[in-house]
Amino acid sequence: MISEVLLSTVRMATPLIFLALAELYSQRAGLVHIGLEGLAAIGSLVGFLVSLITGSPMLGVVAGAAAGILTNMIFAYATITLCAEQIVYGMAINIFAPALAAFIYRVYFGAGSELVQVGLMSTLSQSLGIQSDNFIVQLFLDQTPMVYLAYILVIVTVIYFNRTKSGLNYKAVGEYPKAAATLGINVIGVKYVASILCGALAGMGGAYLTTCYANTYVDGNVAGRGFIALAAVIFGRWTGGGVLLACLFFGFCDALQIRLQVGSFGIPYQFFQMIPYVATIVVLALLGMKKAGPKGVGKAYLPEER
Amino acid sequence: MKHTNRIVNLLVPVVSVLLSFVIGCIIMAALGANPATALQSLWIGAFGTMRNVGTTLSRATPLIFTALCACFAYRCGVFNLGGEGQFLMGAIVSCVISTQLGITGLPAIILCLIAGALAGGIWALIAGVLRVFRGQNEMIISIMLNYVATLFMGVIYTNWLRDGSVPQTVAVPDETQLSRLGDLRATTAFILALVVGLLVYYFLFHTSKGFQLRAVGLNMTAAQFNGFAVKKFILMSFIVSGAIAGLGGSADLLGTQFRLINGYGSGYGFDGVAMALIAQLHPIAAIVVAIFFAALRVGSTTMQAATGVPTSVSDIIQALVIVFTVAGLAMVKLPQFRAVIDRMATKSVQKKEAV
């Protein structure tokens, strides 16, 4: 049972890792993004469609990332160039992107169509032809490439922000854009790059849901993961490693609730489903007042202020 | 000066709506429908007959409540994104009271409405307390509470108050349902929504506390330095905005919905936020926007039947309105743009003076 929950934890944490990294890259450049839920929705739909059409879940993920980037360019233009309030615009994306996803689905499949299913990405052990009930083998080999990618991205992120010159400049943009600009760092450019990264990662996180996790698309399948990822970034203190741990924790909560539903004990299953959401609230409440995170987050940057 | 500001602030949503419709029409045309026919059937569906008007108003009612909830909270600088959860808690409590306590009629209605408002207020207060005393991000908390409320409603309709084999609750007794407005499908819940809207408007713009609440929302530090009890205002705005949403849930349940079922209330909270933002947090404008959104939704069904354009086109139009309005409002605040407006304003003033 424990091994089952742990395996499930890895599966449940993966989309969160993509989404939380998306938020991390956005916030590190000073852009708080509460529209991940929407980006993931469109990524999930496009990922589903492309993997259905091409038969390749991998292409689905790539397309999901592209869709995430495109959608996030709206956010980027509005908040970076037009200086719209980031929170408000994130909200707009949360309304727009899922509506767009639902629309495309209806148009493509027609109203009242049957649930369309798609083949999932094969795991490494499937590709290698290994079959084993061994827990360790399952944990490390019976995973889709997306899982490995998520962990590689975490490591890359940690190295990027702590060891590279570019990462240092990137962080400066989120902390004190004006100072960064006087040092010749292209603040607007970094913010746009951040939005591209954020869109791609969030789109991939969404696409994971329809190419690796469930074999079909339904409206609302992101189910608050975009917001939990936001909490994971806060919980993870804006560092790659912290975010990973936070995502694993929330993934574990999700895995636990799925496992508990099976045992049920006569308790309505919805109470178990509440666990990840309640855990998020409790974690944030326990975290308390400590203020942290990039100082320039949420503020628009106007190059020539006067 | 003030005059031009007002015109610009009104122009932005109007232009956004037009733009969204243009894009909507392009989509319709791309789907092979005649946009003119589609728009016409959309209009007929929403306002063509008294019956349709009634449907539109009844669909608008819950949206008005959640939009007012958002208006009230944001005016105090509180990002309550939990309108949906607060709405549902109001509906849940009213459902329990109206079907389980054995009282019916007006006393039951009044009890339901009060309890619904209380439930919404308390649900919102959870986020409020965590924000004020634990410094936490109220957006995430209130959204998480939405999911919890939705799941809790699930417990009610699949388990506790399940109506036989169907996953839904028993219906509100006939005597406890809100009466209809003449022959319309809309009920007194709509009137209640209008009254709440007027009250919110009066409070915000004609009372001292409302004035102070807006000051808190615009600049918390200055409000604190000027002696306002900022924390109290914030907590109060959580409670009141939650209560408005809860009252909405209660009224909608007694007026139109009657039973809790899967998917009820889904999206109402975020819709409310969107409408409040388009209305620029003005409660009366929020009512208008809510009716507009409801009309799009109701009319789109007729449009689908008549022209085959899927109803989700209207969702796209609504979403575009918010995307354009918020961007537009930001754009007109940009210094470059401000300069242009100011110049135009001075020119027109000079012209008038010259005349």
Add this chain to the structure above:
Amino acid sequence: MEELLRMEHITKKFGDVYANRNINLDVRKGEVHTLLGENGAGKSTLMNVLFGLYQPTEGTIYLHGKPVRIESPAQAVKLGIGMVHQHFMLVEAMTVFENIILGDRNTKGIFINHDARKKEILELSERYGLDVELDKPITDIAVGAQQRVEILKALYRGADLLVLDEPSAALTDQEVEGLFDIMHKLTSEGKSIIFISHKMREVLHISDRITILRAGETVCTLNRGDTTGEELANLMIGRELTPSHYEKIENPGEAVVALENVDYDKNSKHNGLNGVTLTVGRGEIVGIAGVDGNGQSQLAQVVTGVLTPDAGRVDLKGSHVAQFTPNGFILESVSHIPEDRNKMGLIGNMSVRDNIVLKSTDTPQFSAAHGLFLKKKAIRDYALKMQEKYDIRCSSIDQEARNLSGGNQQKIILARELEGKPDLLVAVHPTRGLDIGATRFVHDTMIEARDRGCGVLLISADFDEILEVSDRIVVMFEGQVMGVFSGKNPPIADISLAMAGK
């Protein structure tokens, strides 16, 4: 001496307003060239043009005799121009080392080579006597050290010309001495410095040449040896310096506010109070002198109820204060002109009218039935009256307060805070960023309040302002009261020493 920089006929317009008009400036290799001028004389604009933040409307910049276009700070840095802004451009969450190498383009590779970079920085810091601790986060080092980091940052980028924008404003006297040593070392190694200041003593001490700006135009350039402080002051202001001396009061009335051994976060040198004992009597102005960031902000916030002290006793009009809330103090007729008018004083997005009545909408004058009905007409009439009385210049009282100039914003606050006839007025940097006329207005208003019997606690980093209006001068250093001096014939030397913590 060889010419390094020449700015010719520089003009910069914002809309219809000239910020710079036909300015000429030349800087030689190895000299300290001072830009002297009042607030708003155009110094910052000129430097922002030099640093590529603004494009000049007209005029040419020559470096080493060749015309250059400077389109961005990055380009300015490439051309060897380094700027130390008055408000440091340091990322607080990062270490000294990270701040210095930030944005670095001179080295190859993707990764940060800590050892090599640190060696380079240490060489520089030894050469110019810029002592810094590389691995400390910026938040943990003193203001003087932060300034050294800024200078190192510029030198690390190969600056030949350093612009120091009011570098001494936030420093203690001792730190200023250190800064001057560094400046000497820099010029002796062939670097040039543009020094921006309006402190006459410093200017005469450190400059080789001085260019005076007034109202956006160059007045003249002088050699230090050929001029005197009086001449400079007159050139800067454009008229004879005739300080209007207000009459100083020596026998104030009973205490309006009395602090006894008040502590607030007392281990913090820059943001705390340590055993402060102080009284302000009726009808006197007590001026708190001291370099910014020695606990003045906290003092102001304790005596207005924003902060609750950790220890000690505060008496307001003879009665012990048990609970500290801004509202409690307002009810006791304490008025507050806060240090940051936009952040703390005004609701920028509300109208001039709303800001004037901000505190009093609960009163029967402006609302009926305990605030349930606002009397809009009464509010409007009152606001119009105040607009006239305090000479608030705005297009209408419906204009948003944030769109007004600093002086007019301050007048809104004055109207609001003084019309209620307070018993205690706490004024923090009340004239910061204001022009001479507005400053005079604020001073007159404070004196008027004093003569009416109001106790005034004036906190200002502008020593001249303290000398001008204070009846008593209290010096604060690192959260402590260093001494109390009479405002009549104040012992300036002693006060200066006290301000430096001696």
